[in-house]
Amino acid sequence: MKTIVLERPGQFTLTDTPEPAGIAPGEALVRVRRVGICGTDLKAFEGKMPFLEYPRILGHELGVEIVEIGPNDRGLKAGDLVSVEPYLNCGECIACRRGKTNCCTTLKTLGVHTDGGMREYITLPIRKLHKSDKLSVDQLALVETLVIGAHAVRRADPEPGEFLLVIGAGPIGLTVIEAAKASGAEIIVMDINNDRLNFAQQVLGVEHAVNVADRPLEQVREITNGDMPTQVYDATGNLQSMNNSFDYVASGGKLVFVGLMKENISFNDPEFHRREITLYASRNGTASDFKWVIDKVESGAINTDPWITHRAPFEQMIGQFNAWLDPASKVMKALVEL
Numbered sequence: 001m002k003t004i005v006l007e008r009p010g011q012f013t014l015t016d017t018p019e020p021a022g023i024a025p026g027e028a029l030v031r032v033r034r035v036g037i038c039g040t041d042l043k044a045f046e047g048k049m050p051f052l053e054y055p056r057i058l059g060h061e062l063g064v065e066i067v068e069i070g071p072n073d074r075g076l077k078a079g080d081l082v083s084v085e086p087y088l089n090c091g092e093c094i095a096c097r098r099g100k101t102n103c104c105t106t107l108k109t110l111g112v113h114t115d116g117g118m119r120e121y122i123t124l125p126i127r128k129l130h131k132s133d134k135l136s137v138d139q140l141a142l143v144e145t146l147v148i149g150a151h152a153v154r155r156a157d158p159e160p161g162e163f164l165l166v167i168g169a170g171p172i173g174l175t176v177i178e179a180a181k182a183s184g185a186e187i188i189v190m191d192i193n194n195d196r197l198n199f200a201q202q203v204l205g206v207e208h209a210v211n212v213a214d215r216p217l218e219q220v221r222e223i224t225n226g227d228m229p230t231q232v233y234d235a236t237g238n239l240q241s242m243n244n245s246f247d248y249v250a251s252g253g254k255l256v257f258v259g260l261m262k263e264n265i266s267f268n269d270p271e272f273h274r275r276e277i278t279l280y281a282s283r284n285g286t287a288s289d290f291k292w293v294i295d296k297v298e299s300g301a302i303n304t305d306p307w308i309t310h311r312a313p314f315e316q317m318i319g320q321f322n323a324w325l326d327p328a329s330k331v332m333k334a335l336v337e338l
């Protein structure tokens with residue numbers, strides 16, 4: 001079967017690999033129909049993923065069709081279109097035992113720590129497949145991306161009308177915005193890039209936009225009538241932004257780190273205490289987040305139309321991948337079609 005292998009940083013090859021030999025109990029054989037490309041894939045290509053080993057088959061944002069499946073209690077059968085939860089967890093560690101499968105102590109992400117979906121067929125655990133009768137394969141491949149924001153927002157659980165600040169309007173910040181919109185919160189988006197702010201306002205319908213270069217604290221204070229936002233999400237993965245994000249949280253409010261970076265974060269403890277800030281990290285998502293996103297896309301609460309900006313047939317992906325690295329190409333989501 002056709003497979004795209006990332007042999008080493010900067011070099012993909014289109015090659016032939018053996019088809020899966022069969023399915024083990026609890027597994028399904030699926031045909032890959034769509035693979036979404038995100039920052040993780042771009043970093044892997046550029047050699048900037050510290051723990052990624054080469055050669056590696058990328059692909060963790062998958063819309064697939066079930067080809068072969070044994071008896072199961074999920075109501076899944078051959079021919080069903082499903083989204084794939086690519087976080088392979090052990091089921092036994094302290095996190096798994098408490099339902100926090102997204103931060104399993106030995107978590108392996110498909111297409112990052114193990115070979116992923118850039119191939120015609122793959123076998124997967126049945127419990128990692130999430131079905132929709134309404135979503136297209138394009139939409140199913142977008143679910144994993146949207147889950148990143150959904151998990152963050154569902155952790156902090158905003159109420160309708162609550163002021164919510166999203167710092168960073170890149171792809172991850174936009175998934176936070178999509179989930180936050182579905183919650184009915186009043187959203188403020190902050191970024192350094194006016195194109196990104198315009199996109200968030202004009203295409204995603206965000207109420208308020210603040211450029212971080214222009215008196216950001218004062219602007220956010222004015223928008224919130226002096227209160228400041230009760231929920232702040234940092235999706236920048238930028239040290240300075242993450243350190244400064246504490247300043248934006250209302251007294252009694254919550255701060256969620258969606259983006260991550262390598263260094264230590266520092267903040268002023270008396271201020272942290274005075275406002276009794278609740279600080280969350282958010283990592284990946286759970287089966288329940290996949291169901292939540294699928295529900296929201298099915299109901300139209302999340303519109304996926306603006307998300308897909310680029311496409312390539314499987315055989316042509318290698319030739320087009322370089323262009324997707326260029327910020328000028330304005331890739332939000334590129335889909336590879338099989």
Ligand SMILES: [Zn+2]
Nearest residue numbers: 038039040061
């Ligand atoms: Zn991704």
Ligand SMILES: [Zn+2]
Nearest residue numbers: 090093096104
């Ligand atoms: Zn585990």
